[in-house]
Every structure is written in C-alpha cells, then in structure tokens.
Amino acid sequence: MSSGSRGRPRSEEGRAAILAATHELLMDVGYDRLAIVDIAARAGVGKQTIYRWWPSKAAVVAECVLSGIVDLTPLVIRASGDFAADLHEWLEESHRLVSTRQIGPMLRGLAVAALTDSSAARGLQDQFTEPLRRAIEESLAAAVRAGTARTDVSADALADLLIGRFVYSLTVDDVDAIARLSGDVVDIVIRGVMPRD
Amino acid sequence: MSSGSRGRPRSEEGRAAILAATHELLMDVGYDRLAIVDIAARAGVGKQTIYRWWPSKAAVVAECVLSGIVDLTPLVIRASGDFAADLHEWLEESHRLVSTRQIGPMLRGLAVAALTDSSAARGLQDQFTEPLRRAIEESLAAAVRAGTARTDVSADALADLLIGRFVYSLTVDDVDAIARLSGDVVDIVIRGVMPRD
Amino acid sequence: MSSGSRGRPRSEEGRAAILAATHELLMDVGYDRLAIVDIAARAGVGKQTIYRWWPSKAAVVAECVLSGIVDLTPLVIRASGDFAADLHEWLEESHRLVSTRQIGPMLRGLAVAALTDSSAARGLQDQFTEPLRRAIEESLAAAVRAGTARTDVSADALADLLIGRFVYSLTVDDVDAIARLSGDVVDIVIRGVMPRD
Amino acid sequence: MSSGSRGRPRSEEGRAAILAATHELLMDVGYDRLAIVDIAARAGVGKQTIYRWWPSKAAVVAECVLSGIVDLTPLVIRASGDFAADLHEWLEESHRLVSTRQIGPMLRGLAVAALTDSSAARGLQDQFTEPLRRAIEESLAAAVRAGTARTDVSADALADLLIGRFVYSLTVDDVDAIARLSGDVVDIVIRGVMPRD
DNA sequence: CCCTAAACGAGACGGTACGTCTCGTCTTTAT
DNA sequence: ATAAAGACGAGACGTACCGTCTCGTTTAGGG
Numbered sequence A, B, C, D: 001m002s003s004g005s006r007g008r009p010r011s012e013e014g015r016a017a018i019l020a021a022t023h024e025l026l027m028d029v030g031y032d033r034l035a036i037v038d039i040a041a042r043a044g045v046g047k048q049t050i051y052r053w054w055p056s057k058a059a060v061v062a063e064c065v066l067s068g069i070v071d072l073t074p075l076v077i078r079a080s081g082d083f084a085a086d087l088h089e090w091l092e093e094s095h096r097l098v099s100t101r102q103i104g105p106m107l108r109g110l111a112v113a114a115l116t117d118s119s120a121a122r123g124l125q126d127q128f129t130e131p132l133r134r135a136i137e138e139s140l141a142a143a144v145r146a147g148t149a150r151t152d153v154s155a156d157a158l159a160d161l162l163i164g165r166f167v168y169s170l171t172v173d174d175v176d177a178i179a180r181l182s183g184d185v186v187d188i189v190i191r192g193v194m195p196r197d
Numbered sequence E: 001c002c003c004t005a006a007a008c009g010a011g012a013c014g015g016t017a018c019g020t021c022t023c024g025t026c027t028t029t030a031t
Numbered sequence F: 001a002t003a004a005a006g007a008c009g010a011g012a013c014g015t016a017c018c019g020t021c022t023c024g025t026t027t028a029g030g031g
Helices: A012-029 A036-043 A047-053 A057-066 A083-099 A103-116 A118-145 A155-171 A175-193 B012-029 B036-043 B047-053 B057-066 B083-099 B103-116 B118-145 B155-170 B175-193 C012-029 C036-043 C047-053 C057-066 C083-099 C103-116 C118-145 C155-170 C175-193 D012-029 D036-043 D047-053 D057-066 D083-099 D103-116 D118-145 D155-170 D175-193
Strands: none
Touching: A012 A036, A012 A047, A012 A057, A012 A103, A036 A047, A036 A057, A057 A103, A057 A118, A083 A103, A083 A118, A083 A155, A083 A175, A103 A118, A103 A155, A103 B103, A118 A155, A155 A175, A155 B103, A155 B155, A155 B175, A175 B155, A175 B175, B012 B036, B012 B047, B012 B057, B012 B103, B036 B047, B036 B057, B057 B103, B057 B118, B083 B103, B083 B118, B083 B155, B083 B175, B103 B118, B103 B155, B118 B155, B155 B175, C012 C036, C012 C047, C012 C057, C012 C103, C036 C047, C036 C057, C057 C103, C057 C118, C083 C103, C083 C118, C083 C155, C083 C175, C103 C118, C103 C155, C103 D103, C118 C155, C155 C175, C155 D155, C155 D175, C175 D155, C175 D175, D012 D036, D012 D047, D012 D057, D012 D103, D036 D047, D036 D057, D057 D103, D057 D118, D083 D103, D083 D118, D083 D155, D083 D175, D103 D118, D103 D155, D118 D155, D155 D175
C-alpha cells in the first residue's frame, strides 16, 4: 500500500567516494582550488550526484568532517587530571598539525567554509567544535576533581577562548610566534581557572 | 630632457575610488561575491588598473582595511584602568558590530581573505590585529598600575586569547550563545591576570 | 508448455497516456524543449516505460502522429474533381494551420524529427506523407476523369512538389509571403498537369 | 573627446576560426552532435567568445553559411536558356550533394537550424534560398527569351516549388526514390511554365 | 492459491552540453 | 606611460536532460 522509499536508493558507495575524494583534494589543493567537477571526476561520479545531495562546496566539505572521514580526533584535548599538562600537550599537538602541509590548508579550508556558509558552520560546530568543547569540559572536570580548578568555571567560556585561539592561529602566518606564546597562554588560562590558595 | 617620470601619473583618485568601491561592495555582497570587475565598474576604473597595483582580490581587501577606509577602531579595546569593565565593553561592542548586516559579512570576508592569502593575512595582522593587540596591552598596563593585574602577564598571550575568541565568534551562527558566555569569559580572563590575594 | 507471454502485460492505458502527453507537450513547448522526463511525469508513468517501448524522443513523436493522436487529416487534400479548387483550398488550409501557435511548432518539430532520426522519418513518411500523397493522387485522378489533367502525369512527382513546398513553408518566417504566392503556385501546377488544348 | 570604439576590438581572426571550426565539425558530426565547447576548442577560442557574438548554436551555423564559409554555390541552378536541361542538371547535382556523407548531414543541420531558430531561418533565407531563387529566376528569364517559357510565370512561385522539393528531399531516407522521380518533376514543371502551343 | 516473471512508478545514477560568471591578460584609443 | 574600455582564452559554476540502473509494487499467466 504505502511506500516510504521508492525509486533507486541513494548509493552509499557514491556518497563515500565523494567524501573521500573531497578529503583527498582538500589535502592536495586546499579549499579554494577545490572544484566540484574534480571531486566528481575523482569519485567516479556525475556532477549532479553531488548537487543532488549537497547545496554547495562548503556543505560537502562540512560533511566530510561531519562524517568522520576527516579525522580530527588528534585535535581533541586529553583529560588526565593535570590540566596544565593537558593544555600544553594540546597546544603543541594542534600547532604541529596546523604546520603540516596537508592538514593546515585543510583546516583553513574548513574555517573558510564555516565563514562562508552558515550551514557548513553548523556542521563543523557539531562535529569539530562540539567534541573539542566536551573534551575541554572533561579535562576541566578532571582538574576540578584533582583540586586544581574551581567548580564555578564555565567550561563553555573556557572552550571559547581555547578554540578561539586555535582558529586565530590558522590566520597567522608566523607559526613560531604562536608556539612561542603557548606557554604564556597556558599560564593565563591556568590562573584563570585555578582556585584561590 | 628625459624622464624620471614620463607619461600619465598614477591616479591617486583612482586608487581611492577603488578602495572605496571595494569597501562598499564588501559591505553589500560579502567577500566571495565580490568581483574585481564590479569593483572596477563602481570605481569608474579599468580592470587593469586594479591588477596593475594589487596582485589579488584579497590584497585589495587587505589594503582597504590597511588604508583606514574600513574603520575598525570601534573594535579596539579601551584602557580605562578597570580591566574588567574594558573587557565587558569591548566584548559587547564587538559582538554588536559582528551582528550588523554590513560589518559582520565584511569581517567574515576579511577573515576569509586572511585564511586564503598569506599576504592579505600579513596586512590584516598589521592593520587590524596589531592595533587591537596594542590596545589590549595598554588596558592591561593600566590594570597593572591599578593593582588589578600581575606584572608578569604576557600581553601577547592575552591578546591571542581575546582576538582568538573574537575571530571564532565570526564562525558561530548562534550570536546569542556568544553574548551569553561573555560574562564567563571575562571571569576567566580576569582571574587569569589578577594578582593572588 | 512455454509462454508466449507471461508476466504483466503492457499497459495500453500507459501507452495512450504517453502519446497523449507527448501530443500536449509538443503543442505547448515544441519539439526541442520536449523532455522525455516531462512526458513521463505528465503521463503518470515511469521514464523507463517510455524507453522500454520507444528508442528515442523522435520515435515517440513519430508514433504520436502514426497513432492518429495528432490528427493530420486537415492537411490532406480534397478530391472534388476540380483540381484547381482542391489545390487552392489545401494551400489555404495548410498555411492556416502552420500559422497556428500550436500546430505550427508541432509540425516544425515533426520535420526536425524527420531530419534528425531516419526511423522517425520513415514513420512520418508512412503516416503523414503517404496519406497526403494518396490524396493528391486521388485528386489528380478525379481531375483526369474530369478531363482537366493529362493521364501521363506522375502523381508522385506532383506530390513531391506540393509536399515539398509545404515543408519548405515551415522554414519560412514570413507567413504572408507563402500565402501571397499560393495563387501562382496553383497556376504553375495546374498548367503542369493540364492537357494541351 | 568622444569614443566611437574604445577597448580591444573584436578579433576578426577569432571570428573566422570559429566559423571555420563550425563548418568542419558540421561536416564531421552533424548539427545535433555539434557542441559549442567543441567549436571553441577547435577554434582555439574561449566559449564565451562565441556566446558574446552569437545567441545560439543555430545562429553560428547560420552565419557559417551567410559568411560564405560553407559554399552552397554548387546548389545554384544554371541559366543556359534550355530550362529543362538546367533543371535536370540541377536536380542531379543537388541530389548528388545531398547523398554525400558530409554535405548531406550539413544541409539537414541547416534545415534543422532554420526550423528551430527563426533568426537562423532568416540568415539562411538571405544566403542560401535567395541566391537559389535568383538563379531560378534567371534560368526562367533565359527560357522566356528562348521562347520556351511564358512571360507571366511567377519565378518566386516556381522557386518555392523547386526549393521545396529540395528541402523535402532532405527528409527522405530513400535517396533513389527522389532521383527516380526527378524526370517526372521536370516534366510537370516544364509543362507548368511553357507557352501554349 | 500460490509462484514466477514481466511490466510498472519512482527516482538515483554516470554523463554531456548548456549558457553564465569570473579570472587575469591583452589590445585598442584617449589623456 | 598610464588610464578606461572592453574583448580575449580559460575554466568552474549550477542546470537540464540524456539513457541506464535499481528499488518496491502490481498484475497477469502456469502449476
């Protein structure tokens, strides 16, 4: 009697190939030289198959992250209980990744996508920012348990500051300057969250 | 007899018109729908006159800021001595501007330019970030003098955090979330810089 | 023992709906903006059902005529015995139809189909040209009986000339020019077929 | 003070290359497999340069004839004084050309262009039909002088009939049938124009 | 009365060509 | 020499259809 889904079903294989191709090209050429037609060609897919499911380049790129094909877990902070150590490690690791010839341009591309397309922004928010935010929250909670952080610190505000500095670092050409200041950043943040003696 | 400078001199009027047109279009349509040919038309200038003097769209946009045609002074922090108040005011004012129909897209455009073109990034660094950085430094210095901030706080690290959060806020669709957390951000930062009791 | 025909039989209803939809769309939008997918939609039919039974758009259009859904009988010449009168009437009527907003484009579409696809050409030959040819033959025969035409005139050659001029008139923008010359055309043809005094 | 024409002038070389490429491809692949992008590639020209100057494929094809790159003079009737001989020769020659692997499809393409696009139709009218019409007129005039044609025959009506049959022959798959009937066609036409004894 | 098989509606698929847009360059005349 | 004007080669954009390919759903025999 009823349908639910008629017609040929969407090819999951195609979807995966498109996202994989997007990921590869994003690494290779960066966001603005990334052409839909090239994604289609590399994925062995018709251009229309991309336009059928995504409204824009930014949306494809966003889902590329969203779907986990771009693995951003190395960018998630640890929650060891030693908040200062977590922070240090995270800053070091994340700036190392940004310096990479592939991941750097890709992250800049994601940032451009987020700035250009608000739906892409939402996707990245969900898949990239939110996990990072939760990890920061956990690391902070661990610090609270260890007695090295106050209980009334807003994890979200803290996350805004740290994620913010990370995004900002993407716009900075002088990578060393970022690395150089990381220690001082940790200092301020640690003091910002620690209990009064 | 001979030259030094022969021929028609560079039109300063044209340069100004180009930057003005860029500014207006940046407000109107944002960065990615900003076309060189449209800038030329609105400036009453040949397209080649733009290419003769700037290497890219991003460079024109960068100089637009650099030259002061785009006035970003409202985005500079005050240095009243009351650091918390300065911070509060700055956060409020800057987020208000970002919410604007014109300045928001323009700032996002500048961010895209910085992420896309490293020379544009440098220009923006010089003209936009650096003044903001210096203002933060001054506000912090005032706080130090007032005894509400430690002397060993790195103004640059602090600036990284604050500018970072500002840039990050450009990528966030939910404007209210940013405003809501501003108080907590101030809390962390204030604690981060204030002296131990 | 074996089948002959098992499975669901071809839906005659569908066939009719397809031809009807083709006819309607041919009237509305003309041949080149006629899309198979639109025929299918209007007929309430899957696209594959069309491709199952016809090899091409031209073939569907040809069968549209072939099946009598497009009624081309107004374009068939009368055979009253007065050949000149038959001719006059036919020229007038056919040019009137060509001037119509619907039938004109449709006839042009059929002509394009014939020029593009040789199987469509054959179909149109059978269903459109052949009847017209026979009618001309009959009209000529009637004229022979009435003593106003020679017995040795080739009806086929005559048909070539008349049908030719009709097809040619489809390519002419200036409808009036065609109408204006019709009398002279009749003159030549009448003289061409009449007996010597 | 005033202009008249500023800016880079239209490249006559490009125009010629486009028309030449169109001609070649028209011969090679026929009208409907003729792609603008292929014309551009073969002409060493940007696609936009075509669209800048012609509104449609049909228009380019029409100008191809109009400009004389496609030489249709072999399709023009002779005016020897012996009208029957002229006719015979013309029918034979024209049908021979239509049977050609290259010119046949090209002529069918021109016909499609004329049926599809009324401005193309006008172009072809001017460049192809009109000269043919004039040649028929001359041949007829020669026949009148030779006493083998009446003075009151409308050359235009005659041209309609002959050109018509030619166009019609393009739609006929069976080339021999056309050739077979040519003699009878001549008979009718000759009788149609000759004086009463 | 089920079983098998063809035809059905729907609609996604890989493609091709379209006509538009913007890029950065080139070539004119005007200042 | 530099300017405005604007045509140029190049190529990505997003759209429209093409003809093919699954899907789940009828709808008929034949067993």
